[in-house]
Amino acid sequence: MSFPVTFSISPVGSATDQELGLRAFQRVTANVLSVTGATAVLEVDGVQLVAQLTSADQAAELASRSTAQFIVTQLSGQAVTLKLVKNDMPQPAATGTSHGAELAHQILENNNLPLTADNVTIARSLLKQHLPVTPRLLNELMSALANYGTWTEADADLAAAMKAAGLPVTAQSLALVSRQAVQTADALSSLITSLTQSLSQNLPPELRRQINASLQALNSLAVDWAGKNSQMADQLKAATETLGRSLENILLEQVKHPANPIPQKSLASLAQLQKMLEQSGNGEVARAVGEFIGDIQRSQFMNVKPDPTPGQGQWSEIGFMIQSAQQKAGGKFSAARLKIAHEARAESSKINPAYTRLILQVDLEPGETVEVDLSLVGKQIRASMMAEDPAWRKTAQDELPFLEEGLGGLGYLLDDVQIGAGNPQPFERIQAAAESARLLTVNIEV
Numbered sequence: 001m002s003f004p005v006t007f008s009i010s011p012v013g014s015a016t017d018q019e020l021g022l023r024a025f026q027r028v029t030a031n032v033l034s035v036t037g038a039t040a041v042l043e044v045d046g047v048q049l050v051a052q053l054t055s056a057d058q059a060a061e062l063a064s065r066s067t068a069q070f071i072v073t074q075l076s077g078q079a080v081t082l083k084l085v086k087n088d089m090p091q092p093a094a095t096g097t098s099h100g101a102e103l104a105h106q107i108l109e110n111n112n113l114p115l116t117a118d119n120v121t122i123a124r125s126l127l128k129q130h131l132p133v134t135p136r137l138l139n140e141l142m143s144a145l146a147n148y149g150t151w152t153e154a155d156a157d158l159a160a161a162m163k164a165a166g167l168p169v170t171a172q173s174l175a176l177v178s179r180q181a182v183q184t185a186d187a188l189s190s191l192i193t194s195l196t197q198s199l200s201q202n203l204p205p206e207l208r209r210q211i212n213a214s215l216q217a218l219n220s221l222a223v224d225w226a227g228k229n230s231q232m233a234d235q236l237k238a239a240t241e242t243l244g245r246s247l248e249n250i251l252l253e254q255v256k257h258p259a260n261p262i263p264q265k266s267l268a269s270l271a272q273l274q275k276m277l278e279q280s281g282n283g284e285v286a287r288a289v290g291e292f293i294g295d296i297q298r299s300q301f302m303n304v305k306p307d308p309t310p311g312q313g314q315w316s317e318i319g320f321m322i323q324s325a326q327q328k329a330g331g332k333f334s335a336a337r338l339k340i341a342h343e344a345r346a347e348s349s350k351i352n353p354a355y356t357r358l359i360l361q362v363d364l365e366p367g368e369t370v371e372v373d374l375s376l377v378g379k380q381i382r383a384s385m386m387a388e389d390p391a392w393r394k395t396a397q398d399e400l401p402f403l404e405e406g407l408g409g410l411g412y413l414l415d416d417v418q419i420g421a422g423n424p425q426p427f428e429r430i431q432a433a434a435e436s437a438r439l440l441t442v443n444i445e446v
Contacts, residue, residue: 022080026072035063042068051082107133118142121153125160128433140169147171161430166306177430179298183363184243184319185335187295192218194288198277207276214273217242217265222333225322236338239320242266246300247293267293302429314342316351317427322362335363339427354378361424364392371424379411384418393419 022028030042030049040051040062053059061084062068070082104123108115113135122141123133131137141159145151148171155174162169162177195215199208221242223235242265250268254260262268270289277286303316317339327333341357343350358374370392375382383403385396396419404414 022072022075027069027085028072028082029067029069031067032062032065035059103127104133111135113138118145122156122160125153125156125433126163128157129160129164129431131160131164137163144169144171144174148174157433158430161432164431165429166308167301167304167430168307173301176294176298176301179294181298182295183335184296184299184337185321185333185363187292188218188221188321189333191288191292194285198282198285201282203282204280207280207282210273210276213264214270217269220265221320222328223320223322223336224324224328225334226324236320238265240318243296243320244300244303244316244318247271247297267296315429316340316342317429337361337427359427361427364389367423369424376412380413380415381407382416383414384420386420386422386424388421388423390421393421 028044030044033041033043033048035041035053038053038059040053040059042049042051051062053062069085071085072080073083074081104120104127105115107113107127108119108123111133113119113133119138119142122138122145126133126137126141141156141163144159145155148155155178158178159169159174162173167173167177192215195211195218199211203211220235221239223232223239225232227235245266247267250262250266254262254268262272270293274286274289274293277283277289299317299319303318306314317337319335319337321333322336323333337360339359339361340351343352343355354376355378356376358376360372360374362370364370368388370387371385373384373386385393387393387396400417407414
């Protein structure tokens with residue numbers, strides 16, 4: 001069923017002057033906003049049009065639709081005439097999911113790709129991340145999800161988000177990223193507590209020695225933020241080496257050089273402890289060690305070199321725990337995260353200390369984070385600091401002369417400083433797509 005419909009454009013004006021830029025015989029897709037009596041309100045490219053209908057049949061036809069396609073049949077100074085295009089397919093419900101399924105369905109059809117339920121779901125997930133729906137991407141994500149096991153739309157969304165972030169998508173990487181993200185400081189504190197409590201049990205001497213050695217190594221990873229600069233630098237380096245080096249890298253080194261001992265401050269040493277705990281029947285503590293290793297491996301995976309490199313460049317991130325003497329005495333800590341930019345070169349992914357950017361975030365209290373952002377270009381540094389609490393902003397302002405003096409002693413020039421109010425945004429490499437994302441089909445005729 002098709003019929004002509006004449007529309008008066010509101011606000012009234014020449015049709016050729018409208019931001020729509022309509023042309024004769026152009027096909028347009030309109031959202032049907034409302035139908036009341038002999039009037040229908042449509043939206044085309046963000047511009048609302050008021051349609052004056054000529055029959056009850058026209059009103060009934062549009063009222064049953066969420067979208068409708070029209071062909072521009074006539075243009076005049078004050079109105080346009082549109083002809084409704086017959087569409088025998090059932091109209092989707094006015095939800096982002098249904099629109100997404102419609103668009104995914106049409107793209108698969110246009111590219112002669114199988115119209116299976118799994119393909120439609122994966123296509124929708126790719127579209128949410130603004131990725132092309134190609135046979136290669138469909139097969140890559142399908143293979144990873146199939147090997148992952150029973151999967152859902154949320155798993156497909158996660159796989160597409162990983163692909164958009166430039167991360168490798170496999171069943172193993174999906175399992176790793178699907179773990180709930182945990183702050184490194186929280187994971188470290190939880191493991192220290194579990195191991196400390198395990199010492200109250202009747203343990204074999206060798207296992208007790210290994211737990212004590214691991215506790216000593218883990219406690220040394222806490223950075224004393226009230227200590228000397230050289231001491232803090234050494235602690236930060238140790239934390240980076242321990243939490244930043246993957247278990248796989250250590251095991252590969254062990255295969256190449258079997259005579260070398262496994263570093264005590266490493267995930268490999270903790271993996272040995274986990275095995276000892278399992279063999280002695282301490283399954284609960286062994287699981288706590290395994291959870292910590294899994295949490296750190298997830299964080300390490302986020303530092304994989306992106307392919308391709310996204311618009312925001314390549315960054316590496318590491319989390320750690322900082323403590324003052326007072327916090328340490330009370331068993332408290334502050335979670336911190338450091339993010340460093342890499343060189344934007346295809347042939348190299350190294351960090352260039354002469355041209356980089358560092359962002360440090362410290363969670364002082366739940367919901368209260370301080371961020372320091374440093375941009376280095378040669379010997380010039382631009383700094384910005386953000387905090388919600390005015391007291392911290394005042395402290396930063398008061399410390400500026402000392403910061404400038406200290407940097408000057410190292411040969412750096414503090415070029416510009418900005419201190420702002422606000423709550424810093426968390427570091428997130430994987431951006432989940434909004435469930436309500438509207439994915440509409442568009443037909444263009446020239």
